[in-house]
Amino acid sequence: MTDTIDITLNGERRAVTRGVTLLQLLASLELDPRAVVVEHNRTIVRRPALSDVRVAPGDAVELVHFVGGG
């Protein structure tokens, strides 16, 4: 049993620690949970629930924020 799993993060395959929560994933990326919105397998995960949701192999995670736009 390896200690990493592959997920799709913002459209790209990425190895993350097995059993990691979304909140821990954000921390490993040095992202402030208040500054991003997390979508896990097409479902939005609210900030208080980020520490409850663990990623599984093959999961799709999207991390989005606001950028300049018209």
Add this chain to the structure above:
Amino acid sequence: MATAVETLRDTPFTIGGRTFHSRLMVGTGKYQDNETMVRAVEASGAEIVTVAVRRVDLDRTKRAGVLYHLDPKRYFLLANTAGCATAQDAVRYARLAREAGFNEFVKLEVIGDQETLLPDVQGLLEAASILVREGFKVLAYTNEDLVAALRLEDAGCAAVMPLASPIGSGLGLLNPYSVRTIKRRLQVPVVVDAGVGTASDACLTMEQGVDGILMNTALAAARDPVAMAHAMRLAVEAGRTAYLAGRMARREVAVPSSPLEGMLD
């Protein structure tokens, strides 16, 4: 300028139950740098600024999003669904935007043609119906088609945003009649979005009686975005004030401004 408008007792500019002082809304995209963007937004006097929802750049997470530069307490952030080509995508982006936690307003775009970026009216109506049911205040970017605008109002949109001309084209107000007709027939605010190129375009647009204008490229692509933002602020106020003042009738003949009496022999 503000005094003149007060004298004319302008009606408040209210969208979805919120009242704003500035009738000019500005986008935050395509600026050469964030500092110029911030200074242009300030110079425009806009309260409502639009932002887009995009993936965080995971290789450069230290490069913060637009909120690092714009204070959400100072500006009313209006998220858009720019780039979405289907109703489903637009709904997904709108939900993500609302989750960011600032407000329930969304500038709905569903693009039907990639060359002209003209809206897909069917997709707009479908997305608007879903989002209105979910409690969103929807500002729908649409073409200058009266029937489409009426349908969007029926679907519960908080504002309808007909284009002056295609996004980023700077061609100005191509169809004043259609925009005027939409304004005359709708109860909800009409905000012209896209196509304004310079101050005279903004002034002419406001003279049609619309409630406001949203622009981005006209500022971002100007040689001096900050100066253009200032010009646009004045133009929007001038156009609005001229509309309220009521223009003179057009005549096909000259009428002298100086008295005919008292002329020398």
